[in-house]
Amino acid sequence: MKIGVIGVQGAVSEHLEITRAAMERCGFTGSVEWVDRAEKLRGLDGIIIPGGESTTIGRLMQRTGMFERIREMGLGGVPIMGTCAGMILLAKVGDEQVKRTGQPLLGLVDMEIERNAFGRQRESFEVDLPVTILGGEPFRAVFIRAPAVRRVWGNAQVIARFNGRIVGVLQQNFLALAFHPELTADTRLHEYFLWMCKR
Amino acid sequence: MEIIFGSDRLKRGFARMQKGGVIMDVTTPEQAIIAEEAGAVAVMALQAVPADIRKAGGVARMADPAIIKEIMDAVTIPVMAKCRIGHFAEAQVLEALGVDMIDESEVLTPADEEFHIDKRKFKVPFVCGARDLGESLRRINEGAAMIRTKGEAGTGNIVEAIRHIRLTKRQIAELADMSDDELEAKAREYRVPVELVKETARLQRLPVVWFCAGGIATPADAAMVMQLGVDGVFVGSGIFKSSDPPRMARAIVEATRHYDDPEKVLEACMNLPQPMKGIDIRTLREEEKLQVRGV
Numbered sequence: 001m002k003i004g005v006i007g008v009q010g011a012v013s014e015h016l017e018i019t020r021a022a023m024e025r026c027g028f029t030g031s032v033e034w035v036d037r038a039e040k041l042r043g044l045d046g047i048i049i050p051g052g053e054s055t056t057i058g059r060l061m062q063r064t065g066m067f068e069r070i071r072e073m074g075l076g077g078v079p080i081m082g083t084c085a086g087m088i089l090l091a092k093v094g095d096e097q098v099k100r101t102g103q104p105l106l107g108l109v110d111m112e113i114e115r116n117a118f119g120r121q122r123e124s125f126e127v128d129l130p131v132t133i134l135g136g137e138p139f140r141a142v143f144i145r146a147p148a149v150r151r152v153w154g155n156a157q158v159i160a161r162f163n164g165r166i167v168g169v170l171q172q173n174f175l176a177l178a179f180h181p182e183l184t185a186d187t188r189l190h191e192y193f194l195w196m197c198k199r
Numbered sequence: 200m201e202i203i204f205g206s207d208r209l210k211r212g213f214a215r216m217q218k219g220g221v222i223m224d225v226t227t228p229e230q231a232i233i234a235e236e237a238g239a240v241a242v243m244a245l246q247a248v249p250a251d252i253r254k255a256g257g258v259a260r261m262a263d264p265a266i267i268k269e270i271m272d273a274v275t276i277p278v279m280a281k282c283r284i285g286h287f288a289e290a291q292v293l294e295a296l297g298v299d300m301i302d303e304s305e306v307l308t309p310a311d312e313e314f315h316i317d318k319r320k321f322k323v324p325f326v327c328g329a330r331d332l333g334e335s336l337r338r339i340n341e342g343a344a345m346i347r348t349k350g351e352a353g354t355g356n357i358v359e360a361i362r363h364i365r366l367t368k369r370q371i372a373e374l375a376d377m378s379d380d381e382l383e384a385k386a387r388e389y390r391v392p393v394e395l396v397k398e399t400a401r402l403q404r405l406p407v408v409w410f411c412a413g414g415i416a417t418p419a420d421a422a423m424v425m426q427l428g429v430d431g432v433f434v435g436s437g438i439f440k441s442s443d444p445p446r447m448a449r450a451i452v453e454a455t456r457h458y459d460d461p462e463k464v465l466e467a468c469m470n471l472p473q474p475m476k477g478i479d480i481r482t483l484r485e486e487e488k489l490q491v492r493g494v
């Protein structure tokens with residue numbers, strides 16, 4: 001199994017580490033690669049788009065030619081997990097902030113995204129969050145200048161809410177999270193994603 | 200559900216999201232928009248860039264909150280602002296204003312010669328300058344969520360930042376082979392808890408995100424410091440003191456992103472606008488150096 005973490009900016013090494021740990025826990029053999037150019041996308045069984053600044057990541061993905069290729073791979077069924085900035089990029093529709101900054105969106109998940117939905121850094125928070133696909137134990141969710149989903153439609157399935165707002169969405173081969181599992185030691189969401197890649 | 204704000208994980212996590220990025224000094228909303236469009240991960244809102252602060256002399260203080268507010272309203276990326284070393288009331292004002300990170304900065308005139316701000320009391324994360332490992336660990340122990348080199352701000356001369364990177368790395372490498380006794384002696388020398396020294400020895404890097412600041416003026420400068428192992432760069436006067444800020448901003452973002460690919464750095468360097476003129480550090484009098492402030 002070969003998983004790629006899109007490494008143009010943001011919490012890349014954190015995702016590499018936790019994905020490797022998750023792979024070991026799942027008992028899968030394979031590698032997790034730092035993907036910083038379009039050529040390295042070839043042959044990946046799954047793609048992770050990390051947190052960072054979504055405008056920056058989107059622009060740099062476009063300039064490196066990765067943007068279109070990732071979109072095609074996603075449409076072709078390759079599993080993609082996006083956290084925070086990565087979630088924004090997966091959305092089909094963006095809010096006023098997204099439009100004003102000309103933020104490019106991959107447009108893969110049936111959801112409308114709202115950037116910085118909870119406010120600025122001083123409003124960033126962590127909380128134990130129930131996530132439907134994990135069953136019982138809640139997940140320690142770390143929200144940093146996080147987005148939220150205004151609405152979903154079509155095949156998108158809500159897997160987590162905080163104060164009534166949608167913060168986790170699953171749609172076929174796409175897993176979108178408004179928080180940062182890579183900033184915890186809890187590998188469950190990465191394990192879930194690796195099982196998506198295995199299928 | 201218990202909701203926690205301002206934890207170490209949230210503060211350090213914010214800094215982690217900046218990795219691989221360029222943080223640009225701006226003085227107006229227009230400049231902030233140029234920085235955002237060029238791909239900056241954040242902007243530092245200032246009343247004057249370091250080169251002008253250096254020229255103006257006098258006491259340099261926190262920027263007018265009205266200017267910072269205008270910049271916050273103009274962009275969607277995080278906005279940082281500087282307060283004077285030790286000036287916790289300026290920091291409280293910046294926190295109340297809602298800036299995303301506070302730079303307790305030697306570029307401004309220090310307010311307290313004995314104490315830095317107790318940064319653990321704040322919900323907003325701090326970045327602090329440091330020239331070596333001892334300074335870095337003292338600032339982390341005070342609660343800094345991010346460390347940057349001091350370099351020599353406003354000179355457009357990378358030499359001091361390079362010195363600080365190399366020195367810090369050498370001091371971290373030296374920790375690797377030390378016995379517990381030696382690590383404890385280091386902790387006493389650095390005036391920090393031994394756990395922090397041991398963590399650094401084990402990680403073989405600073406336990407928080409580490410950026411380069413002070414003197415970056417060209418894309419090649421950015422590529423050099425990234426290759427030396429920092430997580431990202433601050434560019435102060437280098438962009439808006441160049442003859443074509445949007446192009447310089449974009450070129451430095453590209454070079455930071457592709458720092459290990461000379462072809463791409465070459466592309467970024469091609470037909471560049473005139474960089475800022477810069478200052479030879481040897482022509483500075485000791486009292487003109489900003490980096491000796493707040494150790």
